[in-house]
Amino acid sequence: MQKKIIKLSIILLIIFIIGVFFIGLNKNSIYDTKNLVGQKITKIKLEHFSDNRIITEEDLRKNNFTLINFWASWCGPCRVEHPILLKLNEEKNLELLGVNFKDKKNNALEFLKDLGDPYDDLARDELGKHSINFGIYGIPESILINKDLVIIKKFIGPISKNDYNYIKNIIRQ
Amino acid sequence: MKTKVIIFFIILNFNVVNAITFSVDSNKILKNLRCLICQGQSVADSNSEFAQTIKIVVRDQINDGKSEKEIYDFLIEKYGEWIVYKPPLNKVNFLLWLLPYLVFITGGVIIFLRFKKRNNR
Numbered sequence: 001m002q003k004k005i006i007k008l009s010i011i012l013l014i015i016f017i018i019g020v021f022f023i024g025l026n027k028n029s030i031y032d033t034k035n036l037v038g039q040k041i042t043k044i045k046l047e048h049f050s051d052n053r054i055i056t057e058e059d060l061r062k063n064n065f066t067l068i069n070f071w072a073s074w075c076g077p078c079r080v081e082h083p084i085l086l087k088l089n090e091e092k093n094l095e096l097l098g099v100n101f102k103d104k105k106n107n108a109l110e111f112l113k114d115l116g117d118p119y120d121d122l123a124r125d126e127l128g129k130h131s132i133n134f135g136i137y138g139i140p141e142s143i144l145i146n147k148d149l150v151i152i153k154k155f156i157g158p159i160s161k162n163d164y165n166y167i168k169n170i171i172r173q
Numbered sequence: 174m175k176t177k178v179i180i181f182f183i184i185l186n187f188n189v190v191n192a193i194t195f196s197v198d199s200n201k202i203l204k205n206l207r208c209l210i211c212q213g214q215s216v217a218d219s220n221s222e223f224a225q226t227i228k229i230v231v232r233d234q235i236n237d238g239k240s241e242k243e244i245y246d247f248l249i250e251k252y253g254e255w256i257v258y259k260p261p262l263n264k265v266n267f268l269l270w271l272l273p274y275l276v277f278i279t280g281g282v283i284i285f286l287r288f289k290k291r292n293n294r
Contacts (some may be wrong), residue, residue: 033251033253036251036255042191101221102226116264117240127226127229128222128225128226128229129226129229129233131226132226132227132230132251133251134251135251135252137209137210137223137246137252138210138222138223
């Protein structure tokens, strides 16, 4: 009887271990913050780039849709997405809020002078602290939110043409 | 005079203990946070941009009087449970937490029964 119990326990343990490995290895191990989609952004306090004021939730509630784009002049991929941001700026239903991330003010201004300024509003996050509130872990990253400040989509990396079409479809619906 | 000296040393000791506790807490939290853009490094060990920012945020939150749990909750809300090496107990991972204890207790019971059986012989 005792032998049978031990045998059964060993078999169950082996099944359990195989099960854990099966589930663990089939799981996507690439990290992303897609779980933020559907969440509401709160406690927004972003220092305006040039004016002496703070951009808060109230400012974003005025827009039907807002694309919050985190960028820096030292970031190569930010240059790649810049023409798409300029195109997105033509959309009437969408406001673009740029957050200049850990950058020098002069370099940021030069960047915008050279490539064009797509932003309706521009904020500054000198130490990167405020970007943590948006779940940012690298730039460029962009977050599309609606009037209720609910995250519709997060774009990790430069915005592609497909992303552009996706945003256009969402805001024109 | 003697009493004053004792009181002085008690206060000094209290301050030193407080200072140690603060530094240990900050380090403990950073060591339990995963650097999301590095391979197998904690925030404490990494010098990446992300880790530097998290270090500032954690220290700011400690200075604001936030507890260890509040800091973890904030970061888990923003980055998911993946950011902590030691995830909090919940319905998804309760088995992972309970299993070592179950194995320990079962092992103890088996050893106890074997000893008892041997003694009976």
